[in-house]
Amino acid sequence: MTAPSQLTLEGLLPQLEVVRKDFPILERSVAGGLPLVYLDSANTSQKPQCVIDAMVDHLERHNANIARAMHTLGAEATEAFEGGRDKVAAFLGAPSRDEVIFTKNASEALNLVASTLAFRGPRQVGEGDEVVITEMEHHSNIVPWQMLTERTGATLRWFGLTDDGRLDLSDIDELITERTKVVSFTWVSNMLGTINPVAELTRRAHEVGAIVVVDASQAAPQLPIDLQAMAPEERPDAVVFTGHKVVGPTGIGVLWGSRALLEELPPFLGGGEMIETVRMERSTYAPIPHKFEAGTPPIAEAVGLGAAVDYLRDLGLDDVRRHEHALTAYALDGLATVPGLTVLGPLDAEGRGGAISFEIDGVHPHDVAQVLDARGIAVRAGHHCAKPAHARFGVQSSTRMSSYLYTTPAEIDALVEGLHYTRSYFKLD
Amino acid sequence: MTAPSQLTLEGLLPQLEVVRKDFPILERSVAGGLPLVYLDSANTSQKPQCVIDAMVDHLERHNANIARAMHTLGAEATEAFEGGRDKVAAFLGAPSRDEVIFTKNASEALNLVASTLAFRGPRQVGEGDEVVITEMEHHSNIVPWQMLTERTGATLRWFGLTDDGRLDLSDIDELITERTKVVSFTWVSNMLGTINPVAELTRRAHEVGAIVVVDASQAAPQLPIDLQAMAPEERPDAVVFTGHKVVGPTGIGVLWGSRALLEELPPFLGGGEMIETVRMERSTYAPIPHKFEAGTPPIAEAVGLGAAVDYLRDLGLDDVRRHEHALTAYALDGLATVPGLTVLGPLDAEGRGGAISFEIDGVHPHDVAQVLDARGIAVRAGHHCAKPAHARFGVQSSTRMSSYLYTTPAEIDALVEGLHYTRSYFKLD
Amino acid sequence: MNDLDALYQEIILDHYKNPHHAGLRDPFEAEVHHVNPTCGDEVTLRVHVADGTVADVSYDAVGCSISQASASVLTDLVIGKPVEEAMAVHETFLALMQGKGQVEPDEDVLEDGIAFAGVAKFPARVKCALLSWMAWKDATTQSLEAQS
Amino acid sequence: MNDLDALYQEIILDHYKNPHHAGLRDPFEAEVHHVNPTCGDEVTLRVHVADGTVADVSYDAVGCSISQASASVLTDLVIGKPVEEAMAVHETFLALMQGKGQVEPDEDVLEDGIAFAGVAKFPARVKCALLSWMAWKDATTQSLEAQS
């Protein structure tokens, strides 16, 4: 176990040591007895006991298939599953619970929108149409749009990045035009940490009649989201996130879409649950949300995700945001003490999420991560599924530390110390 | 708790009462104190403690994202996840572990094949081509093919059913022709219980160069499957099943596809994990299995599924099959004592799975299920996602009992008694 | 009375065995077809509105005792009533069904419909009870639109 | 020696800092480009086979110390060897890497390559060590095909 941090920072979650007790994995030791310092939360978050318990209780006492089962267990399972939807709707401030679609992860949610836009319907994308993304997207928000544009003959365009890792909006008027049918971008970059101007971009896209898809995979864990409070012209048409990054389970993601959009999109996957009636010749489809949920959904996972977003709301997303912000500022200061270290992305904690990618002259990211791992510190090394953003900065890979609500300043200290040690290990001093 | 059954039948699993202890939910009481009699396993199976524990251990001690994470937890999570793939490959007797693709459920697996057959590639389906299914399919093996044929201009055709609920193969020569590109059918019907002649149909389809997709959602739980032992010409090209019906978790399904087929099919969903390299202009894709696994996969679920198929293999699929067979025969005898009851599907337990759908003159299936539920007995009422098969028999819905490896003869007795009671409750005597 | 008997009250079983106003009739302005996708219950329902009054409701329904009896009770309650009043009855019935067993039924408004109070405790059956009521509201709205 | 020091042996770090035979050279019969999709390491590698002998192996690699050092050691080991013998070295190296730390390295065959024994205990790094070896096998096979 980590010794309780001596250090406290303005803005940290109150009772941080108590919060840490909610996460059983943080008691683990690694690398032959060292306390685990988990700084890979942008990759996946750890799970509090209440999420695990909710799933176990479901599996041990209420497991049944949903909707179609009319017996007691079936009614309980249906209520638990749909209760998960209600909680996610509340978490997002969604105008309607029916606008919350469960997918298997954020990637499927993005593919759902991109794939169905290729099908016949009022929003069908075709030759001459343009889809606009950005150079800082996760591969999951690039490849689906490449596939859509390749398959339909539409054109893919993108915003470039400034040297300090923000969107380069200087050519926005050339990029967002009447030809633009979709604008899709990440709310918070998983590599650079940049927080993008959702309201502004959405307003501009809506002015030309384009739909806006926002990848909130990194935003949902750390920023309060309130869709209902957004001005309609600044509210995206679709927002996606993934369960495992918001202290929830794997196997579940969320697509929120406005009713207007979801009703216009044709169905994605066909099968049980998403139909109204089926004849061999033809089928008709159920209304949303079921229209987009073919087959047995991730039931225990929806129960776990419901518990997860409730856990975050209980802590308070504003407080989580403040915590992340305090740690990010502290980490940026600490990293600046490491010779030869360059941060990729904005250098001020303001307007920045909690993922910090960096390079160290003379040591490859894998080697950094390996030496840190031997000290019990888990960071990510590689391209973080953001190859184009790495290419933009002329690097092939980077090391990324990402904190979360359970991270302590002492863990940041351990990282910084570990980086100094890494340099000396590779004889760079 | 149920009193231990007085009755034993030839063929039941040895130590059935011990096996039942593996399933915590079977200790539950429902309907104000009655023991749970769970006869809805074709809808979803219950989970043994070892599956739940494997998932909990993963979440509490080894949780991390896979492949991309190089730290200790990441290596452990990757090994656990890929270990799940190895176990599933062994469960199916798959020629290669790389041919096992994890999806979110069986429905997604079927959609994966049907969707990618619409894309450019050596197997692309187009106008003039035909896809052949059957009238006894689950909606999840109907709607994807309707979508494929509607979108490509191909034609959907199907095998009809005989009065006793078997495939009517009399027009096989008109149905399977050189125009046939795909033949897709269920191994075991979830409504009628019928076991279909996989080898024969596959051979015929291969003779005309069609690919064969087998929906093993109901077969995998109860029949031993050994793909490697099949003659190549009788081995389907793709076999799918779903985690939650083989005592595994929700949120995971399996597509096994021959390497030849999987290499010919274009990718389905785009995103992280499924790429080789990504540039803004174009991406290249990873080899199988990752090519078809976009985004963070169901990691904890793969761990649970691995534990589940190992549990089934430990019991022995031959023994499970014998157990199901003994109970099915016993149930068919019991149901025959209920006046006005008609079984839909084959009447002999031979060549039949464990799901038995029936009608009772004068009582609607919902009402049957409701009265049984008040006695603690869980069965399914409705169309069981097989509307066309119901239509074929001129009924709109039916009641279905489905046993599994934990079912006792005493539970069948309780059902039969409950059905007699239902008739008297609705004053049919 | 246990929950099951509260669900299957005599009144419900009587309407089920002898449904009132069953069958499809002319004249009508709107015909709708509603389905409960989870269980497959179906109803085809016609509405005839004349002079602002629900002049006729006719239907062809396949389904369980609850859904059949509910269609029968619906027609008893709305035929002959001014549309506005009938809509108010609809609201009252809806509130009863969605009340999870906590709403006290008003016999003056719902007549035989109060027998459905027991259904509200069975979430899976509420949809059965509401199927024809939803169809009726839909068809009535369409009838009014067709006339205007 | 702890695991980390076993991984980063002096020999490896030396090859990393001063890679042998680096750069792309003519002549060659086959050039391949291999990528480790999970981490992004890349190698472009050329093989020149003459008279059944690996006459030259040249490469341009971006990656970690393990993958770079491994490319360097590879070239030392295979250049100048008859193709068959070089393939045997490849097999030996592969067996060592996949041995989970249980295989005793043969210094006579692997020379500096025995320094990679420590890598076998780090499953995530085995792919780094094998990247250029896989590329070499691929390119050599293509070279032979090109010549026949």
Ligand SMILES: Cc1ncc(COP(=O)(O)O)c(C=O)c1O
């Ligand atoms: C025969 C058959 N096919 C497909 C499915 C679909 O499985 P899932 O709902 O898990 O996708 C089922 C189960 O519902 C089934 O019984």
Ligand SMILES: Cc1ncc(COP(=O)(O)O)c(C=O)c1O
């Ligand atoms: C910004 C961003 N988008 C999308 C994803 C994809 O999420 P998932 O892998 O759960 O589909 C991630 C995480 O990997 C991400 O960070």
